[in-house]
Amino acid sequence: xxxxxxxxxxxxxxxxxxxxxxxxxxxxxxxxxxxxxxxxxxxxxxxxxxxxxxxxxxxxxxxxxxxxxxxxxxxxxxx
Amino acid sequence: xxxxxxxxxxxxxxxxxxxxxxxxxxxxxxxxxxxxxxxxxxxxxxxxxxxxxxxxxxxxxxxxxxxxxxxxxxxxxxxxxxxxxxxxxxxxxxxxxxxxxxxxxxxxxxxxxxxxxxxxxxxxxxxxxxxxxxxxxxxxxxxxxxxxxxxxxxxxxxxxxxxxxxxxxxxxxxxxxxxxxxxxxxxxxxxxxxxxxxxxxxxxxxxxxxxxxxxxxxxxxxxxxxxxxxxxxxxxxxxxxxxxx
Ligand SMILES: NC(=O)c1ccc[n+]([C@@H]2O[C@H](COP(=O)([O-])OP(=O)(O)OC[C@H]3O[C@@H](n4cnc5c(N)ncnc54)[C@H](OP(=O)(O)O)[C@@H]3O)[C@@H](O)[C@H]2O)c1
Numbered sequence: 001x002x003x004x005x006x007x008x009x010x011x012x013x014x015x016x017x018x019x020x021x022x023x024x025x026x027x028x029x030x031x032x033x034x035x036x037x038x039x040x041x042x043x044x045x046x047x048x049x050x051x052x053x054x055x056x057x058x059x060x061x062x063x064x065x066x067x068x069x070x071x072x073x074x075x076x077x078x079x
Numbered sequence: 080x081x082x083x084x085x086x087x088x089x090x091x092x093x094x095x096x097x098x099x100x101x102x103x104x105x106x107x108x109x110x111x112x113x114x115x116x117x118x119x120x121x122x123x124x125x126x127x128x129x130x131x132x133x134x135x136x137x138x139x140x141x142x143x144x145x146x147x148x149x150x151x152x153x154x155x156x157x158x159x160x161x162x163x164x165x166x167x168x169x170x171x172x173x174x175x176x177x178x179x180x181x182x183x184x185x186x187x188x189x190x191x192x193x194x195x196x197x198x199x200x201x202x203x204x205x206x207x208x209x210x211x212x213x214x215x216x217x218x219x220x221x222x223x224x225x226x227x228x229x230x231x232x233x234x235x236x237x238x239x240x241x242x243x244x245x246x247x248x249x250x251x252x253x254x255x256x257x258x259x260x261x262x263x264x265x266x267x268x269x270x271x272x273x274x275x276x277x278x279x280x281x282x283x284x285x286x287x288x289x290x291x292x293x294x295x296x297x298x299x300x301x302x303x304x305x306x307x308x309x310x311x312x313x314x315x316x317x318x319x320x321x322x323x324x
Binding site for chain 2: 038042045046
């Protein structure tokens, strides 16, 4: 896993309180990791903070899985 | 009980009767306060009186840009906003059929829309920290209605609905949201009433006196405290029994 992928995983584990093994690229925040809509908003806010970039609402809507987040951040992360 | 040492509070309308008393009471319980209003000199005078743990943040709540800058400025000054007191409010009274669009718009903008924007920005900070207290000052007339105040009562009732939804959405994150609904409180806002109006209102108050800003501040201190963590989405009526709801 990429360095960004590892940081994404860490945030997801912390915020959703899930087992690290479950946080794989294909895992959907809502369907597989038990997040509700507010959890996903919080995750996006946490990604923005960690990676120093803004995630616009239309982009946030396309981030449904751990892999989606990693892919987006590999392109857009500033820190 | 009700110790606020280490907590940070942003108070709008701190140049007014009720906001001033709330800021002072939170400060006395140990909180760091950011006091806001449009009148810079009054804020500076108030800050000098409070001494330490105080920040002056002037803001015109009818300006969207000003409103959006306020919570970030409070965060920059204090490191966090644990407590938001959305207290600033205006009236532009007129009979309903004579109510002008601009009187409607001005009152909704300052009382309701600014409260929404401030609460939204503050909630974002609070949910991260898993602690927050949003306290909005509504009014008894937002629940009962009042002739001549369609715009004002609509704004105050709107705040109550907003606060209930906020309370429901963020309860799991340690953020509570509540309203205080003052009855008839002695402040510059009510000093504008004439003696006859005052007597008519007083006749309806079982406690047979006007409320004081300190009566409201006491409720704010309670809602802001750790002890009130199980209270959310509520409206606390502080009105001498004028309405029992
Ligand atoms: N007094 C009562 O009997 C009573 C009863 C029920 C509810 N309330 C509510 O309690 C709250 C406080 O009222 P109060 O009696 O203390 O009134 P007040 O003494 O007239 O104070 C009003 C405050 O609102 C601020 N404000 C007004 N327009 C503003 C604007 N555009 N931008 C920023 N700040 C603005 C004022 O700041 P500047 O002067 O610096 O502009 C002032 O600090 C209000 O929401 C009011 O509706 C009062």
